[in-house]
Amino acid sequence: MLFTQVIAAAILASLSLAAPTSSSGKNTTTTSTTSIASPPATPAPSSSTLSLTQQLFLADTAADRIALLPEDSQFVFDFGNPALKGKGGKGGDLIAANRKTFPALVGTGSGMAVGFLGPCGFNTPHVHPRGTELQIVTSGRLVTEMLPENGVFNNNAAADGRRLITNTVTTNQMTPFYQGSVHAQFNPDCTPATFVASFNSEDFGAGQVADELFAMSADVVSAAFGQAVDGADVAKFKGAIPATIAKGVEMCLKQCGIAKR
Template identity: 75%
Template sequence: MVVALMAASTLALPSAPYPRSVTNTTTSASTTVTAVPAATNTGLSLTAQLFLADTAVDRFALLPENSDFVFDFGNPALKNKGGKGGDLIAANRKTFPALVGTGAGMAVGFLGPCGFNTPHVHPRSVELQIVTQGRLKTEMLPENGVFNNNNAADGRRLISNTINAFQMQPFYQGSVHTQFNPDCTNATFVASFTSEDFGTGQVADELFAMTSDVVSAAFGEAIDGADVAKFKSAIPTSIAEGVEQCLMTCGITKR
């Protein structure tokens, strides 16, 4: 199946009113905790202050508003920042400081018709992904040594599925995986992570960022070193509109 990749896009990250200076005192029946004032001359972000807090109780003092514990994935201001195919909104400890100390993160993906979340890895977390709208075609490649029928001669094992609404799939830490919306309607997924800083690396973008001779060696005779620059400019870094057949079915002009 031919894949038509669109222009480069970036992960949509929420902009929050941090860093901020906080001086707050919390009193209970048995203890009084005074948050260390945020030294504005040090330039510490709220996330950094939360990391440096002596106890979890001190961290709550640095988050005095109830709204500090709410993250709105549906905020229109966070959308339309990704590629042509949709948006990824990530809640990590930088974009949502209340996650500091939880060891968890989350992302929501909004994939338009034929939206393609290009092959990527999460270096510091497993991903548990559930589709909440539409369906997704998913593919995952585990680590070296995982073969079809446990036989190297049969090639690498590719785990490929169609995930419907309210079905879930795990993507293991460090595994190369991708999701594609094969339909002409929108698809939405929710992904939970076992890290506050799960990170993402788009495989093709990272590969073609290497020097030309390294890329040429990686592909053997498939790519000449002189052509590497052409490929670099064509590799998207996040969601891109994808497979040709879907574009034709949905009446989306291929570029």
């Protein structure tokens, strides 16, 4: 019994020594906590540092977006504006209305372009990475070609190879170009042609196939052509690639008396 009392006294004494004391001499109990500093708050970007397109994206509601466009003229895009022309190529111009060039499109999921092709004007093979194009010819006519994608072949047993969809589209006729498909249009006549293209995207984009291919390293380009193009000649080919709207196919150039580049 005495031994048990001695042990109990020793335990009480150790607890008394371990307990912290306050300035008044009384025992106190503390709880250990880990304090985690909050990360510094990132200030919200000022509207003065954002483009109008960015502000429209951040607007809480459609009503708030419209309030950011106080002028009625901000809802009109002029494809005939002379300041937008002369930047395409020697064969014509392509004017695009997307959410950057025409901020009123933000939230609509739509975009549009108008092409002005001169005699023999050629909209070189290209793709739209983020939109399907519905193209209607509004004056003149266009010869169009489209390669949908890998794995689409001719159904005609007499024809070999990939399916190439070719049409001559006349005034007030329409044709689709699927998202990501390689396609091109050229004006086969000696008079101007115009087309309107609508897209199911505010930022449909475009990539010219030849320009993008020859932007790769010389070895890659040479290999892509089965070594038919020498690596040393890649720079020469790249320098000869025309702008978006080029002067078109040789037959049309001869017919219209237009000198080749």
